[in-house]
Amino acid sequence: MAPRTLAQKLWDDHLVARGDNGEPDLVYIDLHLVHEVTSPQAFDGLRVAGRRVRRPDLTIATEDHNTPTINIDKPIAEPTSRIQIETLRKNCEEFGVRLHSLGDIEQGIVHVVGPQLGLTMPGMTVVCGDSHTSTHGAFGAMALGIGTSEVEHVLATQTLPLKPFKTMSITVEGELRPGVSAKDIILAIIAKIGTGGGQGYVLEYRGSAIRALGMDGRMTMCNMSIEAGARAGIIAPDQITYDYVHGRPHAPEGAAWDEAMEYWSTLHTDEGAVFDAEVFLDANDLEAFVTWGTNPGQGVSLNGVVPNPADMSDEHEKAAALRALEYMDLSPGTRMKDIPVDTVFMGSCTNSRLDDLRTFASIIKGHAKAEGVRVMVVPGSARVRLEAEAEGIDKIVEDFGGEWRFAGCSMCLGMNPDQLAPGERAASTSNRNFEGRQGKGGRTHLVSPMVAAATAIRGTLSSPSDVSAEKVGA
């Protein structure tokens, strides 16, 4: 057989029917994750057509986008949010779908819950009505964000008609400097290839800098593949992946584990396989990265300055930059580190796992937050929250002056009351700095957990080295 990429192997192994004459292939879906926002209309569709959920045993639901992160024992105050969550509960009951509701130990952001339960594994196809489903690609799975029509399609058939994707290798070689993390790599990649650069592609992240990342960092990378416009991001599984999966509630055991390992060991891009596009990035050169604009491609090194639209040759890029600077209330040439923030948001499916919280806590420990800055820390799941509390992270956050919240999507998209006020500026570990994303008129700078922590201490966009330098000077 001709050498194949990892993406091609995953595709071939899930092919139910190959499409002829320009028809799409029919691809089997191993795991369908469901949440309250993109599913009500899909379940309605099933009811109208008199269809059932074909494989409730490959489907799991959780409540995350709308859920409050305080007072979770009280009824949800906002009526529309409450109705949407009640609708999910009714639908799951009617169609026999497993649901982890608010208050349940396994409740949380859908992309944190799947891996934590051991439901996300190498060699799978995973879908969810959420673009950040790409997160699960970190395990060597083909993980796709889909729309509500496709949610209904998967509920009804456990398959999706899909056209094969192109493949792009993104090789990151070298060793990250202190203060630089997975988030900075992916922000740098998006700035390099653009928000449309990945359109139609599955991105495979490779190279020594990727291999050195733990699973939480790899999930951060794959999570933001969609921000480069890609259909998915994947990383070949290795011992780090196997160790993460082993022993989790739904991980295979005994002979099934051996069978899985035998298959998983084949899940890598073959020597000589050809990608449709290749991108290289030097990890040694990389600095902490932050965004200045209103799309995730508008990023710059934290040590840099706000760029000047006049220097941009592409007319669309220039127009978008002008508009972004107006919205963000920034001037060209301003040092990124001189930008003050009102809020620091530590959370979202990009950066809310235990490693992220540990990193954040290790930097703020022993400090007090900058005066006037709101610091909100939202764990990705109820279980992550408990694990963090077992390590005393909740105390560190509270002693710092931050708010230790319950799990959910929270201020990443402000569907619950956690929002920016108009004109408010945030350093956020989330994934999108779109206009109004975190609240009407809110301004977002995407940052890593390390930069979020240092910024919370100093009140202006900062790196951990700025904090330690101060300590030495004091």
Added chain:
Amino acid sequence: MDKITILQGPGIPLKRSNVDTDQIIPAEFLKRVTKTGYDDALFYAWRQDESFVLNQEPYSAGGVLVAGPDFGTGSSREHAVWALKDFGITAVISARFGDIFRSNAGKQGLVTAVVPEEVVLALWAAIEAEPGVAITVDMGAREIRCGEMVASFELDDYTRWRLMEGLDDIDLSLTHADAIEKFEHLRGNWRPTTLPARTA
């Protein structure tokens, strides 16, 4: 789904690139559990500005949207497609679309026509010269027509055929019911099931 053969309506110039789905419909409108009634939510933040194109005549009743590159990036929310349709947008013309948005549009009968950048610029110029000028999207001929101008557009054969025939995707996939069942028997034993539920 209705069969789509020829669409016609006033060309609406949206001279912005990277129009993400958060702009098309902000998250606050995603709390509804219905599939219709999103016309007021379309471009909600931008429409607060009276000079925004959809607040201008002759564009306020919908038509064919002509947008800058990378339209529909970001969130997978199909609500973006529903809102465009509810407002009366029948087709969007752009040089590049977000993949998930484009897939959603194809399922819901919103035509997404990909054309070279020059065609977008020419259409903007034509609209500027004659506001309200009609754009025709001819699915059969795979052509966009505006005044004297004729340009072909890209839409994959399968989606075009399905839209022209008004076919339901799920029914088409279920013609492979036997193949799905056969595939399910051959899946490895190690592959997890969500039921019975296990937790740590």
